[in-house]
Amino acid sequence: MVLTIIVLFLFVILAIGCALVVFGTFRKNRWGVNTAQLTCPNCGNHLSHVRAPKSMDQILWGGATCSRCGTEVDKWGRTVNRSVPFS
Numbered sequence: 001m002v003l004t005i006i007v008l009f010l011f012v013i014l015a016i017g018c019a020l021v022v023f024g025t026f027r028k029n030r031w032g033v034n035t036a037q038l039t040c041p042n043c044g045n046h047l048s049h050v051r052a053p054k055s056m057d058q059i060l061w062g063g064a065t066c067s068r069c070g071t072e073v074d075k076w077g078r079t080v081n082r083s084v085p086f087s
């Protein structure tokens with residue numbers, strides 16, 4: 001009985017996680033998954049799939065820094081605006 005509750009609990013957590021990723025992919029928020037090639041919105045440089053994270057945000061949520069002009073982009077290829085927190 002206790003094992004059933006634990007398994008059910010883990011399943012609910014997993015289901016919520018999957019729902020967040022699917023929803024995030026459609027809404028293009030942090031939880032989503034983007035497998036497409038990123039292009040720098042500033043200079044058009046193609047950003048490598050193999051990335052070296054430059055900030056905590058990039059480690060946790062993905063994104064890259066353009067090697068040519070230094071523009072920070074999120075995993076969806078949008079410019080990251082550091083002056084507006086929680087956007």
Ligand SMILES: [Zn+2]
Pocket residue numbers: 040041042043044045066067068069070071
């Ligand atoms: Zn660039």
